[in-house]
Amino acid sequence: MNSDRDEIERLIAQVAMGDRAAFEALYDRVSAKLFGVSLRVLETRAAAEDAMQDTFVKIWNNADRYQANGLSPMTWLITIARNTAIDRLRARRKGQQDIDTPGLELAAPGPSPEQSAVASSEAAKLTGCLDQLEADRGAAVRGAYLDGDSYADLAARFNVPLNTMRTWLRRGLLSLRECMSL
Amino acid sequence: MSDHPTIPPEDDDMLAAEVALGLTEGDERAAARTRMLQDRSFARRVADWQERFAPMAEDIAPVSPPKGARKALMSRLFPARRVPLMQRLWVWQGISFAALATVAFLALPLLQDPGEQAPDDVYAARMVAEDSALELLAVMDMARGDIALRRVSGTAPEGRVLELWAILPDRAPISLGVLPEGDVNRVALPADLAPEAAQITLAITDEPPGGAPGGVPTGAVMAAGAVAEL
Numbered sequence: 001m002n003s004d005r006d007e008i009e010r011l012i013a014q015v016a017m018g019d020r021a022a023f024e025a026l027y028d029r030v031s032a033k034l035f036g037v038s039l040r041v042l043e044t045r046a047a048a049e050d051a052m053q054d055t056f057v058k059i060w061n062n063a064d065r066y067q068a069n070g071l072s073p074m075t076w077l078i079t080i081a082r083n084t085a086i087d088r089l090r091a092r093r094k095g096q097q098d099i100d101t102p103g104l105e106l107a108a109p110g111p112s113p114e115q116s117a118v119a120s121s122e123a124a125k126l127t128g129c130l131d132q133l134e135a136d137r138g139a140a141v142r143g144a145y146l147d148g149d150s151y152a153d154l155a156a157r158f159n160v161p162l163n164t165m166r167t168w169l170r171r172g173l174l175s176l177r178e179c180m181s182l
Numbered sequence: 183m184s185d186h187p188t189i190p191p192e193d194d195d196m197l198a199a200e201v202a203l204g205l206t207e208g209d210e211r212a213a214a215r216t217r218m219l220q221d222r223s224f225a226r227r228v229a230d231w232q233e234r235f236a237p238m239a240e241d242i243a244p245v246s247p248p249k250g251a252r253k254a255l256m257s258r259l260f261p262a263r264r265v266p267l268m269q270r271l272w273v274w275q276g277i278s279f280a281a282l283a284t285v286a287f288l289a290l291p292l293l294q295d296p297g298e299q300a301p302d303d304v305y306a307a308r309m310v311a312e313d314s315a316l317e318l319l320a321v322m323d324m325a326r327g328d329i330a331l332r333r334v335s336g337t338a339p340e341g342r343v344l345e346l347w348a349i350l351p352d353r354a355p356i357s358l359g360v361l362p363e364g365d366v367n368r369v370a371l372p373a374d375l376a377p378e379a380a381q382i383t384l385a386i387t388d389e390p391p392g393g394a395p396g397g398v399p400t401g402a403v404m405a406a407g408a409v410a411e412l
Binding site: 031056072127176 | 234
């Protein structure tokens with residue numbers, strides 16, 4: 001798993017230098033995962049393919065910023081794929097073209113030492129923590145992450161006022177953070 | 183309940199989580215994004231949340247993307263023009279450093295061609311001959327259908343003119359015309375030669391004023407060179 005991480009990190013570093021071969025290697029390595037994420041969010045293959053293409057364009061254009069953002073490589077890639085797909089999904093819902101919001105919402109805070117959490121154990125942990133939340137809150141967090149639900153969407157879904165939704169979800173996030181820090 | 187609840191600073195981390203999830207919209211979202219660019223500790227918080235949330239994607243099974251996706255992506259990022267002409271000129275073998283500068287100069291109009299259409303088929307030749315001071319560089323641009331020539335050194339013998347020929351295997355030399363005075367010229371390349379462009383050897387003979395009588399070279403070959411694809 002770690003060598004996998006190192007390899008992907010190395011490829012991203014090479015892509016940052018404009019290395020096309022490394023970019024193609026990175027594509028071969030992670031495209032199925034990123035396509036899976038896009039497909040999960042957007043549900044149709046055509047839309048998912050478009051989103052995945054945008055994702056890789058962003059990866060190519062922003063690889064030089066990867067080092068500075070302190071995310072593990074798969075998180076970085078997945079976050080770009082997820083955000084790109086969510087942006088598309090929202091634009092589709094609104095029927096408007098708000099797709100190309102530049103910037104990957106991945107600013108550059110600098111690497112942090114506690115970065116190297118092993119991904120799969122984190123996944124288990126998150127799942128466990130989400131499950132510990134009241135069912136609705138866990139569902140709301142998942143809905144926001146994977147279905148791109150905004151507060152407004154969630155408020156409508158759970159039939160509560162928006163601010164109630166916000167207070168309620170924030171409590172969930174707080175518990176989530178505590179749970180995950182254990 | 184107010185529409186704009188005031189958010190105490192200690193709630194920054196919650197705001198960061200909301201940004202990472204994309205829960206906020208409109209002005210609030212824009213403000214948060216701007217803040218990420220300016221406030222490193224806030225950006226750090228958002229990144230930490232992204233790291234916390236990303237495992238949700240762990241459970242998503244990989245799906246092989248459609249076959250054409252890879253090619254579509256690559257051609258979007260790296261459009262057809264495989265290698266810029268300038269770069270092709272640099273790697274072209276058999277040409278001296280100084281000569282290169284003149285070829286590059288010659289090729290300038292190609293480089294400045296408007297639009298994106300790549301000078302896909304470009305050939306170049308360095309034309310020299312023993313016992314002759316004449317040296318020319320040629321760039322054959324198939325998109326334009328012409329040959330740009332630059333004289334590096336040498337002149338036509340007194341009272342003679344220089345005539346350019348295309349030499350192809352199994353064919354008589356084809357006259358491309360008498361070169362006008364001047365160091366830089368462009369001559370048209372007959373369209374029917376295009377398919378065999380890669381095999382052309384360009385040659386220059388000295389001929390009587392007005393050019394070779396009967397379209398057959400009569401003078402000495404003063405410079406010649408096979409074209410190479412750039």
